[in-house]
Amino acid sequence: MNLRFLETFVWVARLKSFRLTAEKLFTTQASVSSRIAALEADLGVKLLLRDSRGVSLTPEGSKVLEYAERMLDTAKAMKQSLGGERAVVGRIRLGVMDTVIHTWMSALVAELTERYPQVEIELVADTSLNLRDQLQKGFLDVILQTDLLRQESIRSLDLARYPMGWIVATGSPHHRDYASLAELARERIITFSRNSRPHQEVFSLLQSAGSETPRLNCVNSVSAITRLLRDGFGIGALPPALVAAELARGELVLLTGLQPPPSLELVVSWQTGVELVDEVVGLCRQVLGRYAQDVGGQRIVLV
Incomplete structure (x- = not known):
């Protein structure tokens, strides 16, 4: 049973x-x-x-x-x-991007706390760029972010993809049909922080569609992006998984008929030789697998 x-x-x-x-x-x-x-x-x-x-x-x-x-x-x-008899005592320094915080981070922390009650979890939430820098300098043990890292003392594993979409406030002036991505790019686009991988990929997509100067607004907080979208500020380029509740309530809606932005990659990277790190990476995969099973392939796709 x-x-x-x-x-x-x-x-x-x-x-x-x-x-x-x-x-x-x-x-x-x-x-x-x-x-x-x-x-x-x-x-x-x-x-x-x-x-x-x-x-x-x-x-x-x-x-x-x-x-x-x-x-x-x-x-x-x-x-x-x-x-x-084999209780593990220590500390794990875990860095995560905002997207993970707003999807399956709570389940991971709960599982870590239950399995390793005497291990202190030191959590850092930041942009992928900053997390990679802190891992490479030895300030973090494990990070969940967007890029594979290739360094002698660091290992990386591709975990999943978050499908992206164009999301607007229901009934707002942005909630309409668009003939092309170039037309969409004339509106305010809200996406992740400047120079992040999602920002660069959205910028490249809109430029390749014919928009030389897309109106990108860069925000490094999912909560802030969600609030701006609900207030009708613009069109969000982000994973629907981050606003699943707002989509279900009908406050936000996913635009259809246009090529979506490239999926947001999810990568776990870690310092080799650090106690408990391999166990934490394995637990990340287990918890993420359960989350993916619960929410389905429209929200996240395991690699």
Whole structure:
């Protein structure tokens, strides 16, 4: 029996909400629903009832909840028992770009904290350019950014691609059809910080489409970009994964019919010979794999 499905069921029962459970487990409501459906199919009974008042347990659900909580407690105790004699103590200096912060970073930190409770996580959020510089100078141990690094003491692994898109505020003057990228480029375009890889690729794409001086506005904060888009300031060139909630609520919309910007690459790079680094890199791949399974290929594509 899948323990992740049992954990999801337990949290839905406790919080009485699919939305709150999705936030708690760093996933989507659709993923929560599919896990519950799979668990009900496996057990052959209906566990939950959903109506206008919320979520409630069926009689069978109440019975299963007792067993599920015990199974999860047993699994947790087993992990703690196995790890007690070889508890890892130390510090990991982790650098991440803003895109990771706004997608699956919380799930990674939660997993690191649970697996290595005595390891201090020193987190730095910065642009990819600055993260690479800090890694090369030895100030960081692991970074999640956009470029493969080739250096004797540093290793890199290509992890995934974030599909990019043109995103606007619903009902704003920018929410219309565009005949070409050259026409789009006459509007204000909001993208990532100047000289970042996404900025350079968006600039090159619009220039190749016939716009000699595209109106690019460079912002290094996803939260700031999102606010500017919601306020109708311009057209965003960014991954839809970063504004999934706003797209789902209908506040923002993805323009169609135009060539999208090149996908945003996700690379993990790390200092060799640093304790615990290999384990952290492996955990990044596991957590990212679960995130990709939850959100689907329109949001992120594993390499």
